[in-house]
Amino acid sequence: MENSPESASTTEWVEQLYAPETRRAARQKLVAARAVEPLVACLDSPNQSVVWAAVVSLGELRAAEATERLVALLERGVLEWDVCGALVRITGEDLGTDPRRWRKSLGTRPKASSFDAAECIAQTSEFLGVKANASGGGTHVFQLSTAEGRTQKVAVLFDRRDARLGELVVIYSECGPANPKHYETLLRKNLGMPFGAFAIRDLDGQANLIIVETMAAASVTPGVLAGKIEQIAARADQVENQLTRQDVR
DSSP: OTTSHHHHHHHHHHHHTTSHHHHHHHHHHHHHTTOHHHHHHGGGOSOHHHHHHHHHHHHHTTOGGGHHHHHHHHHHTSSHHHHHHHHHHHHSOOOTTOHHHHHHHHTOOOOOOOOOHHHHHHHHHHHHTOOOEEEETTEEEEEEEOTTSOEEEEEEEEEEEETTTEEEEEEEEEEEEOOGGGHHHHHHHHTTOSSOEEEEEEETTEEEEEEEEEEEGGGOOHHHHHHHHHHHHHHHHHHHHHHHSOOOO
């Protein structure tokens, strides 16, 4: 039953996965309850720690119904070794982190993309509590407030394609005018950035420094997109403040 004590407890335990101090106990309770469906839903979380908890738990449960979703994580490059470990426990095979080998073994094919950009943007706006402004050419702009009382715009583009990956989603935010004297420093910083990368984009005839991340549309959910937008907004605003001491982007 939807409102049964068991379902209420499961919902509470899933919420507790988001807090480091309660995550381990909540994960153990979900495993003990064999809560496969809620754990599979957690694989879409923008919080990588929650995804990790779900992956490990599904492996412990040997949840065969989760194999397709786990292979999809491998295709997105998410927690590859942890996902591989879960698949090994579920299937008894060790095929490494190459999703093609897993698909061949499991006899499955990647699902055809049914990505709906408008629906994704609408749901992302709901998650962030910020309405996106369409600026033409498949671009949507979110303006987020930061913890320091500043604001930062993040653009999401849906007009790019790759011959192998298909439709792409490009997320970027401006940091300020590009200065060649900073190029080497910024390129070196890219190696240590946990998300996104510095790049140069011509905007209104001027070279601008941006932080950008490009993803296959098939791997993008509203939750993932909302998380990326928040991360890029915070980092780009920090860089803009350092470079310009302004808050105009």
